[in-house]
Amino acid sequence: MGGRDFVILTTIFNTSSVVKCRFNKEIVVNGSVDVYGRAHCVSPLLYETGRIPIEVSVDGGSTYPHSGTWLSVHPGKVSESEKCTLVNETKWQYYGTPHYGGSLTVHWNPDMLKTDLVDIEVWGYTESGEPYTATWSPSWKYLYTLVHKHLNNGDFTFIPKPAAAEHRVFEFGSLRIVPSKYDDGEWNIHSIWSVDHAMAWHLGEDFRKDSAGWARDKCLKWHASDKKLPDFLSEIIDCPCTQAQSRADMGRFHPDYGCDIDSGSVCTYHQGAKHCVRAIYGSPKYAAGQQCCYDERGIQVLTSDSVGGSTPDRGHDWGSPPYRKPPRVPGFSHWLYDVITFYYCCLWSHNCQYYLELRPSSDCRTYKPPKIASAFGDPHFITFDGVNYTFKGKGEYILVSSNKSLVIQGRTQIVKYANGSASTVAGFSSVAMQEGSSDIIEVRLTEDLVKVEVLLNHEPLSFNRTWIDLKGAFLFYGADKRVTAMFSSGAGVEVSGRGRFLSINVLLPEEFMNQTQGLMGVMNNNPNDDFTLRDGRVLLTNLTSEELFQFGADWAVTNDGSLFTYDSTWLIDNYQVKHDPNFFPTFSVQENPSDPITEDMKIVCGNDSFCRFDVLTTRDLDVGIATLMSHANYKNLSQSLQPVVSCGWLETPKNGKKEGTCYLYNYEVIFTCNTGYILVGSYSRKCQADGTWSGQTSHCVSDNTLGIVLGCVFGFLTLLILLILIALHEKKHSKKKEMNVPSVSFHQIKDA
The missing domain is CATH 2.60.40 (Immunoglobulin-like)
Structure with missing residues (x-):
């Protein structure tokens, strides 16, 4: 801004x-x-x-x-110290509606502006031109000043008055605090912005006298207008079925900062939800966004059942390249098409059905979770198709190479024992990745193996916030030295610093099927071809450790294909040869009951073979613990990403009730009817393994209607029986007459 x-x-x-x-x-x-x-x-x-x-x-x-x-960065991701806020953010958005009025207070950090006096201005946003054409353009405009020459003390309290008529057409915007020495509305000057918000507090008396009627008219006009715009629902990604899937699918979905269970946000616009996620990238043609919300059970909340359900967006909240053409403007376009319209229909009036008709929740019947591969410890691999093996080379190797232009490379480094001597163990110290012409992202351990460092196009990147937008990728820096890269294809790469090694999880959507090769295997649900060499030859899956070593060496990075950063003599000298043929690792190790570390190893590792192996080869329990945690993280992600069968939403019968709002496999929905109505169809329906509902469609019919229907049916059956009896009687009578007819000879006929 x-x-x-x-x-x-x-x-x-x-x-x-x-x-x-x-x-x-x-x-x-x-x-x-x-x-x-x-x-x-x-x-x-x-x-x-x-x-x-x-x-x-x-x-x-x-x-x-x-x-x-x-x-x-997106306005919503700016820290609180860098923006001003309106006190009681659950009330100003209703200001002017019944029971909401009085004074408002603006808060800001006075240290952000080196001045004694400030002006507080109101700015608004709108768009003009023909939607989805070159004439469609954004407009960010100064409207008026709330106060001039106010003391820069961090507070300003005021009782809002209706703005001039020409300003009330701007129904959402922001406050700007600037030094008083500037002219009103002067551009590109030092300032503090509030978050963009619905400015109900500056609307006119017509809104205040009848906010519900005013908002209903706005809702109906928006509904008629939005219906004429191109359909975006058919091209957005489907929602994950469960909250666990949505949190694990880190390459395509990210927590919604307005409803995030980890940050404790209150889900203002999705009452009843405990967590929401947004699709990271806008849809390909219309830059639309997807949102998915989940309740305390981790089950998706649908707008068909609750106004707090998931709602897709015509304008992706985070925008979408190429920017600066609506609806691709980050935040602002989303407010114009999807948020202020929600206020009209759902918050300021009771006409939410119009909004939800055009912003219905996506269920998850077509959602397909990504496949996951992992590498950690000394280093142990689990391929996309579930093959486990250990490759212990020293050098730089291709983990994933795909026909979709995604390349992920890993660098291994020899681990030293506590006394400083070199071991025969190597683990990942750096991971570099790129998709197409995106920025190159590298995550590596510092030489002391304590910190995780991120490099962008071979230059150190300073993280002053957790989320960074890059060319062709998003980057998230989380707790526990965890960095996640999200590429436009939907690929997600999670790199964590665990002990002396890096741990790597790669998640790829279905579009990568039969498109991958490298140390993480061929993603095609066939584990038998995961040991495929560069030249296409497929090795057997029952390879010895020495044969696996040769397989790994075949995927060494080439000098001209390396994505890594070589920024010190030590690194250049050590990685001129991409696979060190002189490094001979420990391929196997025997557990010795008399070894003093054995008992501690059993306590720490339990039955985890990867952990036990790493403890014995490194003589370090901390390494084993790190391996155990990495393996557990992989198993948790893998479990969360298991496919889930959905049978789709079931409608509540008219004049009846529905108990149950989960439409996944083995869940049951029960139907009952209101007093005076009788249920026709199934009392309960259960979601079956084939994705269909058991039983028959349920209806509620009135007692009188049922009596009339049964009477008609009974009358019809009675009439049918009478007709059958009459027909049988006539047939019998006709047969008797035939038997009594006198015979006539040929000669009699001839004479006649």
């Missing part, structure tokens, strides 16, 4: 320099040089997220000799 004053620290400039900063080769803002010779600029509104090219000029824009990148 712009307004951040930043300082260029690496160069000292002449105080007389005329500084300009150019973003994305086109947006130019004025800068300055302070008394210390440091150049300052203020970031502009960018309408997009990710790393933006920035260039700096000191000659008034004639040349731009200095360059770098600027990280633009």
